[in-house]
Amino acid sequence: MANRTRALLTLACLACAATGWLAAQDLPDGNPYTGDAEAIRTGMGLYRLNCADCHGVDATGVRGPDITGVWAAGRTDAGLFQTVRNGVAGTEMIPPRRARDDEIWKILAYLRTLATPTAAAASTGDAANGAEIFGQNCSGCHRVNAAGGRLGPDLSRIGSARSRATLISHVREGSRPRSNSGYAPVALTTDEGRAVRGVTKNEDMFSIQVMEVEGRIQGYAKDGLEALEKPDGSLMPVFGPDRLSDADLEDLLAYLETLRGFDPAVP
Numbered sequence: 185m186a187n188r189t190r191a192l193l194t195l196a197c198l199a200c201a202a203t204g205w206l207a208a209q210d211l212p213d214g215n216p217y218t219g220d221a222e223a224i225r226t227g228m229g230l231y232r233l234n235c236a237d238c239h240g241v242d243a244t245g246v247r248g249p250d251i252t253g254v255w256a257a258g259r260t261d262a263g264l265f266q267t268v269r270n271g272v273a274g275t276e277m278i279p280p281r282r283a284r285d286d287e288i289w290k291i292l293a294y295l296r297t298l299a300t301p302t303a304a305a306a307s308t309g310d311a312a313n314g315a316e317i318f319g320q321n322c323s324g325c326h327r328v329n330a331a332g333g334r335l336g337p338d339l340s341r342i343g344s345a346r347s348r349a350t351l352i353s354h355v356r357e358g359s360r361p362r363s364n365s366g367y368a369p370v371a372l373t374t375d376e377g378r379a380v381r382g383v384t385k386n387e388d389m390f391s392i393q394v395m396e397v398e399g400r401i402q403g404y405a406k407d408g409l410e411a412l413e414k415p416d417g418s419l420m421p422v423f424g425p426d427r428l429s430d431a432d433l434e435d436l437l438a439y440l441e442t443l444r445g446f447d448p449a450v451p
């Protein structure tokens with residue numbers, strides 16, 4: 185398992201290095217604006233407007249990953265330029281709207297000023313034990329590589345998509361669904377008196393489609409319901425230290441960090 189993950193990571197790195205190299209042929213070797221104070225100031229404004237919502241004002245990650253360690257992790261200016269200009273297919277990382285190439289370089293010149301000399305520290309936990317903890321506490325609601333429940337989001341890429349701090353806060357302090365994310369909790373009662381709990385997948389004026397906690401998707405006509413409520417909060421339980429010790433959390437994080445993409449080799 186650990187070996188396979190390592191092999192896959194190596195393959196993924198080779199692949200990104202290769203595409204970075206191909207694409208880099210037309211690009212300058214380095215950022216033309218590195219160290220240019222005026223460009224960095226412009227880049228800061230553009231970063232705050234286009235990127236800070238997901239990556240945080242200090243770039244240590246909110247809905248997106250910590251990107252202060254990308255240079256230390258070996259990414260090149262040209263490779264990062266491609267990531268920002270093209271986004272990452274199939275993820276929330278979409279390119280900024282209408283950004284010119286020089287604006288992307290300026291954003292990167294600003295980001296460089298926030299960069300840390302070391303890559304984000306990998307978790308010191310035991311990923312194999314973390315995988316077991318995940319199996320016992322999380323996979324009932326979360327799929328990883330096509331196995332697991334569907335009440336919560338697929339976590340197959342969560343290790344590249346979220347910072348460590350964000351993962352800890354989801355587990356320890358409770359998660360918060362964004363509205364229309366497909367995970368907003370719903371509680372309804374049918375006119376036969378059956379109580380249903382789940383998350384809202386789709387809704388219009390007349391009907392609502394629910395992923396029920398039992399794991400099936402079911403549509404309901406609203407005029408056939410006795411009650412329809414949208415409770416606050418999340419269906420994801422809070423895992424305080426009473427349910428998950430600090431050592432187990434560290435192991436769980438070590439496992440989550442290995443989740444960096446869908447692995448079709450695992451049935």
Ligand code: HEC
Pocket residue numbers: 231234235236237238239247248249251254264267268272275276277278279280291341344345346
């Ligand atoms: C809607 C949220 C969102 C916005 C807005 C966003 N990002 Fe991202 N970004 C992400 C996510 C999620 C990822 C991880 C994608 C994945 O799963 O690999 C990511 C990945 C990245 C990476 C790659 C990190 C790595 O280790 O390879 C860079 C660099 C990056 N973003 C920079 C930016 C910049 C610069 C902007 C603004 C122009 C921006 N992002 C805007 C969500 C966002």
Ligand code: HEC
Pocket residue numbers: 318321322323324325326335336337342346351354355358359360361362367368383417418419420421423436
């Ligand atoms: C009863 C179902 C349930 C269980 C059990 C559960 N989760 Fe969740 N989780 C959810 C739902 C639903 C969401 C969607 C967002 C929300 O409601 O906050 C979520 C969101 C998340 C997110 C945020 C995903 C993102 O894209 O940002 C992470 C990370 C996460 N869960 C990790 C875990 C871990 C780790 C465990 C086990 C310790 C776990 N969850 C157990 C239901 C669950």
